[in-house]
Amino acid sequence: MTYSVRELAREIGVDILGNGDDEITRVADLEDSKKGSLSFAVSSQYLDKLKQTKATAVIIPEGLTSYCKTTALISNNPYLSFARAAKLLHPEDAFIAEIHPSAVIHDDCEIADNVYIGPNVVISAKCTIGKDSYIGPGTVITAPSFIGASSRLIARVSIVGPTLIGERVIIHPGAVIASDGFGLANNNGMWEKIPQLGRVILGDDVEIGANTTIDRGALKDTIIEQGAKLDNQIQIAHNVVIGAHTAIAGCTGIAGSTVIGKHCAIGAAAGIQGHIRIADGVQVSGMTAIRKSITKPGLYSSGTTAQDNKSWLRNAARFKDLDALFKRVNDIVKKLERIEKGK
């Protein structure tokens, strides 16, 4: 796609400082930009690269204009403006509506207009596929499910329990939706499976990363509310609720029945205990263990930071006596008081 700077600025709603006639054909970062590239800078951290970029135009906040030698597009959210320009310049390939002859689709399904169903897709009875949706190759849907309009299951997605999916949802390859939760009753040391009877509900505009797993609810439903974004290899256990517009980075696990608020940002490889509540607006650092409910917004962290192994071994060994050390220091303080009084 080719846009003039002027057309692009109009489309993404920003002002131009410089030449609106130049042509833009691609986005790139400041370093790799050349003639025809649009780039962006969000803060003074980008100054060195901004000064040297060969981009035709750069989206910047107003405060950086004096450092920008190229045409500038002034935005109070340059990253967002860049995202929108990138969508215009690099639109997704439109698919051609088709049901591939190798797809195995039960007669008792409703397939709307303008749908792509790829090779080797399997769809069992009582499923609905909304209009403009894309069901990529190798996807398997084996339970009654509803997929809203304009959703995209990229490839090799599994939906194996009852699932409601909203509009414009994206599910990446290898994701498993609505498999059984880990529900076990103990019978004298042996485990008996508890039937998992709930659904998975994915709200509008949800995105689910590659190889992420979302268990169906046990009795209630597992719910990912609208606009929530889940990265790769996340595990969502049964009955979990993820609030609207919450983003969760890769490899995080959330145990059963926990409720995460809206507008949270959960760092990568975090672990969140079951049966707790996380308030709206909570942020969690990567690799943090959350073992209790969090009632106030803010950034939460746990763990220790890496050091050379020899030092670490000594420190980690001491951790096991940390409580004893606190008590020892208490004793010292008392002893000091006695000494001081004794004077």
Place this chain on the structure above:
Amino acid sequence: MTYSVRELAREIGVDILGNGDDEITRVADLEDSKKGSLSFAVSSQYLDKLKQTKATAVIIPEGLTSYCKTTALISNNPYLSFARAAKLLHPEDAFIAEIHPSAVIHDDCEIADNVYIGPNVVISAKCTIGKDSYIGPGTVITAPSFIGASSRLIARVSIVGPTLIGERVIIHPGAVIASDGFGLANNNGMWEKIPQLGRVILGDDVEIGANTTIDRGALKDTIIEQGAKLDNQIQIAHNVVIGAHTAIAGCTGIAGSTVIGKHCAIGAAAGIQGHIRIADGVQVSGMTAIRKSITKPGLYSSGTTAQDNKSWLRNAARFKDLDALFKRVNDIVKKLERIEKGK
């Protein structure tokens, strides 16, 4: 399915306190129960909900009878009784035996009676599929393998090395069984692959979660003993042995050649070092790092708990000097002794 309270009580082996004639059609939790629902309460933590439930009957321990306004089913393991009632009221859909025409099955395989083999299944030479087994869509078996009776590979399972699977085993979508272990020999800084020659053995009644990976053994076998239950996204490295009736929660990783005892309960996202042994009956908290063998049953934990990021930054920075602090306190104690003697 519809049962009278009396029939259900008889089937699951519990006593009735109240009306045995009412009809039960579904299970639900206390809050969501309505006429026709069976629910359960295991302890006094459920009292508020128990008092308000609209369930037709509730499975409870004897100690809660005075708080139960509905018909009560008295069990000394209400959760187990509830699991069994749920199985009766919500039986799995029986499958119709079929080998889907799109399945690619090598001639040199034995397929027993009453087997379902779904669309796009691939089974290579020298495989045996036991009677009443279900091989879900998209499953791929590319090495000589034996699958016992009444086992269910839900969908899109990969078995890519020699594997023995017992009876009533369940494997959830995306699981990869018997891929190569991570065996590498170092040749002057470059890695050479060590052929992985062992098998995977899954005992009777084992359950394997979605996207869990179980590597084949290097020289010996990787073994998951009978009744062990593995949740989603678990990584089992080559030569690991998981003892019978051990349950492992999601996202846990177990490194090569480690032996886990029987009747263990390993928390979510735990990490267990290679080449160690964990005794029978050990429990491990979520996100715990086990770096040494454990010889006694009990509950083990590691890590720190989350706090606000600013406090955490200060504390985590101090961890690096923890050993030095212990030494400093030792010095203080000696100095105090000198001062006291000097008096």
Place this chain on the structure above:
Amino acid sequence: MTYSVRELAREIGVDILGNGDDEITRVADLEDSKKGSLSFAVSSQYLDKLKQTKATAVIIPEGLTSYCKTTALISNNPYLSFARAAKLLHPEDAFIAEIHPSAVIHDDCEIADNVYIGPNVVISAKCTIGKDSYIGPGTVITAPSFIGASSRLIARVSIVGPTLIGERVIIHPGAVIASDGFGLANNNGMWEKIPQLGRVILGDDVEIGANTTIDRGALKDTIIEQGAKLDNQIQIAHNVVIGAHTAIAGCTGIAGSTVIGKHCAIGAAAGIQGHIRIADGVQVSGMTAIRKSITKPGLYSSGTTAQDNKSWLRNAARFKDLDALFKRVNDIVKKLERIEKGK
């Protein structure tokens, strides 16, 4: 395969101490070896088993010769020599070149000679499959990609963005290559997707484990350099670079734009922050959190080690006051100085 000890020694380039005429038919570990087995011992830790082995021959370092009762093959890297002997004795099954009739391959692809393309494989337009390559069943390639000679996609691999794959690359089942990175711009609390436009590049001799995910770059490429080896369930975010001959154990996650050096060894379930650099030759313990760049080679670790839960609860609770404890000890030291001066 059967070799005489002499033939095998010649092939792997080691000297024989003992009978070169005996026949070797298999590799095994010292315990399980019997007549016809080749085994290995790398250090004195193996002495007990070495003395009792029933192997026909054992690969050992020179220092162990006096403890070896069987024929010895003397190597200064016994593990590597063993790996090579294992490859000779247990060669991979050669595949028969074939394009399975159920494979769906776009006309605009180049498929070299002697290629295997299994059942239910899907390959979209503008892909090249190099000679002697193996594309296992259920694999899906939906974007223009190049796969070098002698590479093996074992089964059910997804390649869903533009990807360049070198020669002799192995990708295990369930791996997802070049799915979208987790790029989101925030618009008043709502997330907008940033188009992901980069590629994935896998160098020669790279190995990618089961269910590992490697995101395509956002603007640049995600690069795994030659000879790097990735275990199962690893998450590689967009724009990450993994240096040549680096090995990464299972369940590790590496966040966006981080650059890992060459010849690193990253332990299992480690977490590495985004936008940092790890020097060549760095080693990282399992379950370690790396939150800052590392500029010097060496072994790095973080975390605490497991202890019984009751002790741990006390110690972990104290961690939250660790900084306060350091300050308190500082105060004590000052007070002691005053006391000593006051004498």
